[in-house]
Amino acid sequence: MSLKDEYVEKLKAQLDEWSADIDVLEAKVRKADAELRIKYDEQIATLKDKREDAKLKLGEIQSSAGEAWKELKKGSDEAWDAIKHAIAEARKKFNE
Template structure:
């Protein structure tokens, strides 16, 4: 397995974890009061948009040629770092 394949597999696992984290936040939002539920649902919507962007970057990585994937990697890492930070922040606020 080359570096790109390893990296893609690692990011797929991370994306799966983010999906699970978002599902947990959705469950917490359903249990919140009406005002908090609306706020949480808006935040979850934003998280899903960021997750979709990260998934798009992963697809770009997978389809990139051997030489081009390194260039795409930096943009993908930026999207993943942003989502990771947003998820951590949302998890703290939901508690």
């Protein structure tokens, strides 16, 4: 398996994990009172936006030819860091 394939598989697995995290957080939102639900819905929407950005970066890497994926890796890593941080923050807030 090439480095690119390994990287793509790692990103896919992480996206699947984050999607599961978002599902768990959404379930918590459904149980929250109305005032908190509005606040949490906004956070869930932000997480979904960041997840979509990460998916786009993954698609760019998958469709890149040759060594071009390495150039795209930096942008992908930044998107991954953003969603990782956002999910960590959401977990903290939802567990308050």
